[in-house]
Amino acid sequence: MVLVLGMAAMLWGVGSVMGAPRSARWTMIGVLYLGVLLLHLLLPEGNALRLATGESAALWLLLGGFAVLALVYRKGLTLLRGKAEATRAATPVASDPGRFKEAELNRYARHIVLREIGGPGQKKLKEARVLVIGAGGLGAPALQYLAAAGVGTIGVIDDDLVENANLQRQVIHKDKAIGTPKVFSAQAEMEAQNPFVTVRPYHRRLTAEIAADLFADYDLVLDGTDNFETRYLVNRTCVAAKIPLISGALSQWEGQVSVFDPAQGAPCYQCVFDQAPARELAPSCAEAGVIGPLPGVIGSMMAVEAIKVITGAGTPLRGQMVIYDALYGESRTIGVKRRPGCPSCGAV
Numbered sequence: 001m002v003l004v005l006g007m008a009a010m011l012w013g014v015g016s017v018m019g020a021p022r023s024a025r026w027t028m029i030g031v032l033y034l035g036v037l038l039l040h041l042l043l044p045e046g047n048a049l050r051l052a053t054g055e056s057a058a059l060w061l062l063l064g065g066f067a068v069l070a071l072v073y074r075k076g077l078t079l080l081r082g083k084a085e086a087t088r089a090a091t092p093v094a095s096d097p098g099r100f101k102e103a104e105l106n107r108y109a110r111h112i113v114l115r116e117i118g119g120p121g122q123k124k125l126k127e128a129r130v131l132v133i134g135a136g137g138l139g140a141p142a143l144q145y146l147a148a149a150g151v152g153t154i155g156v157i158d159d160d161l162v163e164n165a166n167l168q169r170q171v172i173h174k175d176k177a178i179g180t181p182k183v184f185s186a187q188a189e190m191e192a193q194n195p196f197v198t199v200r201p202y203h204r205r206l207t208a209e210i211a212a213d214l215f216a217d218y219d220l221v222l223d224g225t226d227n228f229e230t231r232y233l234v235n236r237t238c239v240a241a242k243i244p245l246i247s248g249a250l251s252q253w254e255g256q257v258s259v260f261d262p263a264q265g266a267p268c269y270q271c272v273f274d275q276a277p278a279r280e281l282a283p284s285c286a287e288a289g290v291i292g293p294l295p296g297v298i299g300s301m302m303a304v305e306a307i308k309v310i311t312g313a314g315t316p317l318r319g320q321m322v323i324y325d326a327l328y329g330e331s332r333t334i335g336v337k338r339r340p341g342c343p344s345c346g347a348v
Helices: 004-017 023-041 048-053 057-091 102-108 118-127 139-149 182-193 207-216 230-240 292-313
Strands: 131-133 154-159 198-202 220-225 247-252 254-260 318-327 330-335
Touching: 118 292, 131 139, 139 154, 139 182, 139 220, 139 292, 154 182, 182 198, 207 230, 220 230, 220 292, 230 247, 247 292, 254 292, 292 318
Parallel strands: 131 154, 131 220, 154 198, 220 247
Antiparallel strands: 247 254, 254 318, 318 330
């Protein structure tokens, strides 16, 4: 019997060296087994070949029986596994939009370990709906950090196209995007950065006719526009809908940010800025210039305030305004309060 087992091992080894598939090697061993079994059944007792291969056919029949049982058992397991996988694939999995995938847990781990945010705070971010007005200097960093932070639904409205002159500060846009709508350029970059967020681009100008319906789909608004007409429209719409407004502004070397939320006792934008200044007192970035990283500083601060408002962490800038002077590396915080008789929030 040792001789036969040695021959089987040799067949397996030679087949392996020659690169024969496992099925072919098992077939050769099967032929060897049948040959040995036939020798025991056909040759008389006492024959030298029978003596050299174990004398009795009963031992080989028993060994063959065990091999058949093992094959049947293995085949049965394979069939059962296949049926189980088919059943699992056919069974619909309940969708839970608030449930995190493993990749998301790893991505947001640095948030989750923060005591002020944790798992519940990150879940609030995932369920939040934030609208950003403008995909320019302030909107670009705000959009990038909101997407990176895992804000579940982010809307962005802007009617402008990407221009070469934008790229000095609007870092969400790339050179290849010149000539394309800013909202679609921003959407592509945000989705490339975080595939777990939903981005809603609106390539159009914000007007009074669409503002109320648009804002109704969101919980929080960030205003990064560069004209007072739109700022007052955004403010009025947020006040009417009782939606918190995070507003940023900048010029040359200086920027400011605040959270306007009359529903929580804070002033609205018009409480602080009663009316638009004369044009010569508030020139645009194209006219007065702006240092490139400044929008990144203020836009990132807007994103931080958004995360605080959504998660309840810390103290958002309600009733406060931070003013940052990049030229001299100074920042200061001033108090702002509601103004009686404000045309926007006086009745709130």
